[in-house]
Amino acid sequence: MAEAKKGNQQTVTLLDNESGKKYDLPVIPGSTGPKVIDVRRLYGDTGYFTYDPGFTSTGSCESAITYIDGDEGILLYRGYRIQDLAEHSDYMETCYLLLNGDLPNTEQKTKFVHDVTYHTMLQEQINSFYSGFRRDSHPMAVMCGVVGGLAAFYHDSLDITNARHREIASYRLIAKMPTIAAQAYKYSVGQPFVYPQNDLGFAENFLHMMFATPAEKYKVSPTMAKAMDRILILHADHEQNASTSTVRLAGSSGANPFACIAAGIASLWGPAHGGANEAVLDMLNQIGDKKNINEYIKKAKDKDDSFRLMGFGHRVYKNFDPRAKVMQQTCHEVLGELGIKNEPLLELAMELERIALEDDYFVERKLYPNVDFYSGIIFRAMGIPTSMFTALFAVARTVGWISQWNEMIEDPQMKIGRPRQLYTGATERDYVPEAKRKAK
Numbered sequence: 001m002a003e004a005k006k007g008n009q010q011t012v013t014l015l016d017n018e019s020g021k022k023y024d025l026p027v028i029p030g031s032t033g034p035k036v037i038d039v040r041r042l043y044g045d046t047g048y049f050t051y052d053p054g055f056t057s058t059g060s061c062e063s064a065i066t067y068i069d070g071d072e073g074i075l076l077y078r079g080y081r082i083q084d085l086a087e088h089s090d091y092m093e094t095c096y097l098l099l100n101g102d103l104p105n106t107e108q109k110t111k112f113v114h115d116v117t118y119h120t121m122l123q124e125q126i127n128s129f130y131s132g133f134r135r136d137s138h139p140m141a142v143m144c145g146v147v148g149g150l151a152a153f154y155h156d157s158l159d160i161t162n163a164r165h166r167e168i169a170s171y172r173l174i175a176k177m178p179t180i181a182a183q184a185y186k187y188s189v190g191q192p193f194v195y196p197q198n199d200l201g202f203a204e205n206f207l208h209m210m211f212a213t214p215a216e217k218y219k220v221s222p223t224m225a226k227a228m229d230r231i232l233i234l235h236a237d238h239e240q241n242a243s244t245s246t247v248r249l250a251g252s253s254g255a256n257p258f259a260c261i262a263a264g265i266a267s268l269w270g271p272a273h274g275g276a277n278e279a280v281l282d283m284l285n286q287i288g289d290k291k292n293i294n295e296y297i298k299k300a301k302d303k304d305d306s307f308r309l310m311g312f313g314h315r316v317y318k319n320f321d322p323r324a325k326v327m328q329q330t331c332h333e334v335l336g337e338l339g340i341k342n343e344p345l346l347e348l349a350m351e352l353e354r355i356a357l358e359d360d361y362f363v364e365r366k367l368y369p370n371v372d373f374y375s376g377i378i379f380r381a382m383g384i385p386t387s388m389f390t391a392l393f394a395v396a397r398t399v400g401w402i403s404q405w406n407e408m409i410e411d412p413q414m415k416i417g418r419p420r421q422l423y424t425g426a427t428e429r430d431y432v433p434e435a436k437r438k439a440k
């Protein structure tokens with residue numbers, strides 16, 4: 001493809017070797033990062049589809065929320081570096097930033113925190129959803145069911161064309177996800193639900209709902225609350241990842257926000273995506289000892305072995321995931337605060353990381369630890385069961401999902417998502433009566 005400038009519009013020219021025809025395709029620049037070739041007219045002009053399974057080179061939308069430079073290991077939320085937000089901001093402020101496009105002033109932040117806080121309780125009938133599940137249900141199964149069911153309770157905020165409905169649904173989802181997740185945990189251990197406390201911060205409230213009981217007062221450690229708040233910031237949004245793309249595609253049909261977020265939860269559950277934090281811990285337990293690391297590195301490199309190094313690699317990052325570095329630092333802080341020295345899983349994870357990063361297979365493929373590599377070790381140290389790790393990721397990511405959903409609904413160019421395909425199946429043929437069918 002040749003690049004050219006028509007007037008001030010840059011174009012690339014496609015030459016069809018079969019017909020000899022040339023097609024000029026517009027190039028659109030963003031505020032930073034790769035430009036895009038606008039192929040919206042490609043099929044109409046050429047009769048060709050593009051083909052990009054997994055969307056490795058395809059932009060599905062225009063967005064102003066999160067920017068990732070995978071080669072440089074840069075992650076920005078509305079232009080702010082993730083490292084700066086993790087160090088100086090808090091999750092509620094980051095939620096306001098992602099939803100509204102800039103950091104709130106004191107008055108805006110106070111009102112936002114109040115409005116979210118006063119939506120943390122669930123309608124009491126929702127609590128009966130839990131009793132329909134087995135006690136040993138995976139929390140993500142419970143989250144899919146309960147969050148999807150929220151639409152049955154909020155008929156006053158389902159009109160997606162109404163900005164006030166979108167705002168109240170956004171607040172309800174951000175506010176209620178920690179309550180829903182904590183109750184999924186409480187139900188799994190047979191303990192009574194602990195209601196949200198309006199005098200607690202977002203992360204503190206979540207940990208209180210997870211670990212308090214009606215039998216006695218429970219004080220959340222400020223260090224644990226701060227660590228949890230930072231982890232929520234790190235997981236809040238990440239551009240057009242699989243679950244966010246799922247939320248956008250579901251929302252493009254006009255589905256209500258509760259159904260869209262339930263779809264996002266379902267997609268996040270996969271071990272190649274948000275389920276990786278749970279899979280990392282399962283992997284470390286499977287490896288068991290440093291002496292087994294080389295055997296598992298060999299398995300990860302073996303194309304005939306389905307084993308992969310969980311928590312390693314990323315579709316976009318071909319450098320360190322900046323979140324992984326903050327997670328590693330948080331891991332040491334939490335273990336230090338808890339007085340946990342020589343935590344075997346952390347020792348194992350750090351040795352695994354060291355060996356992998358010296359191995360040509362991982363270096364050539366630019367496979368580095370991602371956000372999920374250390375999170376499980378922190379959660380486990382906090383007393384959070386492995387099965388709850390991805391539910392926690394969903395709690396944090398809800399603000400990203402709903403911010404991206406709002407951005408799409410408010411986009412005047414919004415259309416229902418309807419990808420095409422390369423068809424390689426049977427071409428047209430006549431029906432064969434059963435009596436005439438040959439045995440296969």
Ligand code: SDX
Nearest residue numbers: 238241272273274276300308309310311312313314315365
């Ligand atoms: C998240 O997209 C996002 O932004 C997601 C996320 C977010 O915040 O929303 O960042 C959260 O999902 C992080 C990723 C968590 N997943 C894991 O940790 C699971 C382990 N990682 C892999 O499954 C994999 O790296 C993916 C799924 C993350 C990325 O896969 P890609 O981009 O499709 O890469 P690929 O499968 O084409 O791999 C390229 C090569 C292949 O080898 P070759 O065919 O070139 O010989 O690298 C190999 C792969 O076999 N490879 C791995 C590997 N990851 C890739 N080999 C061993 N172990 C791995 N972990």
